[in-house]
Amino acid sequence: MSVLRTEQLTKRFGGVTATDSVSLSLSEHRVHALIGPNGAGKTTLIAQLSGELAPDSGQVFLGDKNITKLNEPARVRAGLCRTFQISSLFHQFSVRENVAFSVQAESGHSYRFWSKVANNKTLNTRADNLLETLGLLDKANVTATSLSHGEQRQLEIAMALASKPSVLMLDEPMAGMGAEESSRLIELLKTLKSETTLLLVEHDMDAVFALADDLSVLVNGCLIASGVAAEVRTRPDVIDAYLGVSA
Numbered sequence: 001m002s003v004l005r006t007e008q009l010t011k012r013f014g015g016v017t018a019t020d021s022v023s024l025s026l027s028e029h030r031v032h033a034l035i036g037p038n039g040a041g042k043t044t045l046i047a048q049l050s051g052e053l054a055p056d057s058g059q060v061f062l063g064d065k066n067i068t069k070l071n072e073p074a075r076v077r078a079g080l081c082r083t084f085q086i087s088s089l090f091h092q093f094s095v096r097e098n099v100a101f102s103v104q105a106e107s108g109h110s111y112r113f114w115s116k117v118a119n120n121k122t123l124n125t126r127a128d129n130l131l132e133t134l135g136l137l138d139k140a141n142v143t144a145t146s147l148s149h150g151e152q153r154q155l156e157i158a159m160a161l162a163s164k165p166s167v168l169m170l171d172e173p174m175a176g177m178g179a180e181e182s183s184r185l186i187e188l189l190k191t192l193k194s195e196t197t198l199l200l201v202e203h204d205m206d207a208v209f210a211l212a213d214d215l216s217v218l219v220n221g222c223l224i225a226s227g228v229a230a231e232v233r234t235r236p237d238v239i240d241a242y243l244g245v246s247a
Contacts, residue, residue, distance in 0.1 A: 001063070001064070002025040002026055002027060002061070002063075003026055003027065003028045003062070003063060003166055003167055003197045004024075004025075004026040004049070004060075004061070004062055004063075004080065004166075004167045004197065004199070005023070005024060005025040005026065005060075005061050006022055006023055006024045006025075006045075006048075006049070006058060006059065006060050006061075007023055007058055007059045007061070008021045008022070008023055008057065008058040008059070009021070009022045009023070009024075009045070009048055009055050009057075009058035009059070009060065010022070010055060010056050010057045010058050011041075011044050011048060011053060011055050011056055012056055017221045018041045018044035018045075018221050019041045019044050019045050019048065019055075019218075019221050020041075020220075020221040020222045021058070021222075022041075022045060022058070022218070022221075022222075022223050023223065024045075024216055024223060024226065025226075026167065026197055026199060026214070027197070027213075027214065028166075028197055029193050029194060029196075029197055030193060030197060030198075030213040030214055031189070031190075031193050031197075031198045031200055031211045031212050031213050031214070032197070032198065032199050032200065032212065032213065032214040032215070032216065033199075033200045033201075033202060033208045033211065033212035033214070033215050033216070033229065034046075034199060034200065034201050034216050034218060035201075035202070035203075035205075035208060035215065035216070035217055035218070035242060036217055036218035036219055036242060037219065037241075037242055039220075040218040040219050040220065040221070041218050041220070041221040042201050042218055043171075043201075044221075045218065046082065046169055046171060046199075046201060048060065049080065049082075049169060049199075050072055050075060050080065050082045050169065051067075051070055051071050051072040051074070051075045052072060055068070062075070062078055062079060062080050062166065062167065063079075063166070065078065067080070076163050076165075077163075079163075079164070079165050079166035079167065080165060080166070080167050080169070081160045081161075081163050081165035081167070081168050081169070082160070082168075082169040082170075082171065083153075083156050083157060083160050083168070083169070083170050083171060083173065088156070089144045089145075089152060089155060089156065089159075090144060091143065091144045091145035092143060092144075092145065093143065093144060094140065094141055094142065094143055094144070095131065095136055095139050095140050095141070095142055095143075095144055095147065095155055096124060096127050096128065096131065096140040096141065097127075098144050098155060098159060099127035099130050099131060099155070099158050099159055099162060100120070100123040100124055100126075100127040101159075102158075102159040102160075102162035102163065103123050103126045103127055103130075103162045104120075104123055105162075105163075106162050106163045106164065126162070127140075127162075128140060130158040130161055130162060131158055133158070133161070133191075133192075133195075134154045134155070134157055134158040134161075134188060135154065135184075135188060136151060136154055136155060136158065139151065148181065149176050149177060149181065150177050150178075150181030150182075150184065150185060153173055153177070153185060154185065154188065157170070157173070157188075157192075161192075161195070161196070165196050166196060166197065167196065167197045167198075167199060168192070168196050168197070168198055168199070169198075169199040169201070170189075170198060170199065170200050170201065170202070171201050172201060172202060172203065173185060173189070173200070173202065174202055174203075174204045174207050175203075182204065182206075182207060186207055186210050186211060189211055190210075190211065193213075198211075200212065208229075209229070209233065212229040213228070213229060214226070214227065214228060214229055214232075215227070215228075215229035215232040215233060216232075217232065217238050217241065217242055219241045219242065224237055224238065224241060225237065225238050
């Protein structure tokens with residue numbers, strides 16, 4: 001059974017159809033990459049999956065649960081979490097505190113209790129486990145603002161994992177990274193699919209082909225191909241529409 005799927009998801013802005021009857025299916029514990037040229041509708045599709053935008057028609061299912069009517073916080077609680085192109089961190093707080101805040105929120109408490117985080121052993125133990133998973137445990141006590149760009153993206157993923165998502169959507173995680181940081185993040189993401197299903201929106205084709213088990217291609221709001229990445233990337237229509245050269 002699909003862990004996340006859409007049925008005929010459609011969103012229009014005036015005369016522009018941003019997503020046109022998109023039916024997408026993600027399998028459990030796999031990396032599913034969503035690619036397409038600028039303006040293809042990827043951001044609109046992700047916004048509808050996360051609950052930021054309501055579709056004009058169509059449905060979204062997380063497992064066997066219809067989540068189409070749920071707002072963003074409710075979808076996070078249900079197990080669908082998203083990272084953004086621009087990192088959103090508590091820059092003045094330590095790396096550990098950033099993750100501990102997310103662990104605290106997952107347990108049902110508001111961020112307004114963050115003054116208690118530093119002395120909460122349970123929160124900090126869980127935070128340290130996540131930091132170790134993302135390779136940041138040695139930076140636990142430094143402020144988030146002192147991290148490199150790549151490390152800040154790793155921290156953002158650790159914070160997202162605090163909500164124990166069944167599906168984690170990654171929006172351009174390699175954006176702004178150099179080759180070394182991208183390579184390091186790719187290796188980290190490869191290890192995460194044992195914990196959660198990943199939906200990856202990314203322009204870096206080296207990263208996409210290094211990570212993706214499955215691949216969907218969106219062009220002008222329409223899903224023109226979806227399936228096993230090794231097969232989809234060689235399709236002539238995909239090459240013509242997006243890749244441009246033999247993959």
